[in-house]
Amino acid sequence: MSDISVVIPTYNRLWSLPQAVESCRSESCDVEIIVVDDGSTDGTWEWLRAQTGIVAIRTENWGKDWAVQTAMAAARGDYVRFLDSDDWLAPTANGEQLALARRTGADIVVAGYEDHDDATGARQVHEWVDCDDFIAQQLGEVWSSHYSAFLFRRDFIRDIPHRQDFGLRDDRLFILEVALRNPRIEVYRRPGFVHRQHGAERLQRTAGFRRDLGHWTYIAIFRKVLGMLEARGELTLRRKRAAIAVMWPNVRTFAKTYPSEAAEIVDWIHRLDPDFKPPVRPVLAGAYKLLGFAATEKLLRLRTLWR
Incomplete structure (x- = not known):
């Protein structure tokens, strides 16, 4: 057993992976670093095989979600966190978040994070925003940080998968499913990781059909989660309005290509909240x-x- 398992899926990111791996090591706790190379062709597997202190797994390019699931099956830590291979952990995050989790019995230790711009070297800290409704927060009521900044108790999340069906927005669905379980939460008041802004390919950067699919996936996630909340009698007006505010820009963008399908979502939004007024100019409304x-x-x- 280890204190923490850090799950790192990677594909053709040998240019950034060594820094991500090194950032996971800690002198104050036992960290199991699990790197799943999802069929890279840039020498990643050869580099991993030459390292020590890493659990290295090779898969056949089935995508990030399957890579994460493979790592979770191998994880032995009491706690787990997820890290993209182009980001890195804050120097003291593992040890300090672990100590907080053990002292309080938290299921999740949440935190803010730091942005780093490769082009300019600029850094910006995004501090955690307190909210008295974790579900509403994750639905978008206030800023909800990034789940790579969080430390999770492994037993609490072991049967919550990263769902390939929602691959373009898998982390959003994951943290919403976590929130639905009403976890015990503690806040780490320092950045949990560094999110790197760079010009290389990223799953979140999409165009054409994949862009539209990304917007539809986001909407589908919110519809599913709100449906689950409604079935449990926990769909408050506050939660509805938080979700609607996040969905609306996605609906408008999706409507540029698929107006009829988007109109169905708008009708559903009005059923959710009959008092909803689209945040648009009066002439458009x-x-x-x-x-x-x-x-x-x-x-x-x-x-x-025609312009």
Whole structure:
């Protein structure tokens, strides 16, 4: 057994992986570093095999979610955290978050994080924002940080998978499923990890159909979670409005390509909150009311194409 298992899925990121791995090591606790190379072709596997103190696993490029699930099956730590291979942990985060978890019995130790811009060297700290409703927070009521900054009790999350069906937004669904279990939470008041801004490929950067699929996936996650809350009698107006505020920009963007499908989501939003007023200019709100959402969005698209 280890104190902490750090799960690092990676694909063709040998340029950043060594720093991510090194950041996991700690003098104050026993850290198990699990790196799953998801079929890299840049020498990642050869580098991993030459390292010591790493649990290295090779998979056949089935994607991040399967890589994470493979690592979780091998994990032996009392606690676990997830780290992308182009980011790195804050120097004291593992030891200090572990100490806080053990002292309080927390299921999750949450934290803010730090952004690092490779191009300029600029750094910006995003501190944790306190909220008295963790579910509403993760639905978008206030800023909810990034789950790589969190330390999770492994027994609490062991049967919550990273779901490939929602691969473009898998971490959002994961943390919402965690929130639905009403975890005991403690706050670490320093950054938990450093999120690297760079120009290389990233799963979140999409275009064309994948961009539209990303917006649809986000909406589908919120519909599913709100449905679960409703079935449990826990879908408060506060939680509805938090989710709607996050979904609305995704719906508008999705409507540029799929206006009829987006209109169905708008109808559902109005059923959720009959008092919902679209945060748009009055003339556009009037057009929605007069012509309907789909027809208005189609006209807007035609106007854009003819400019």
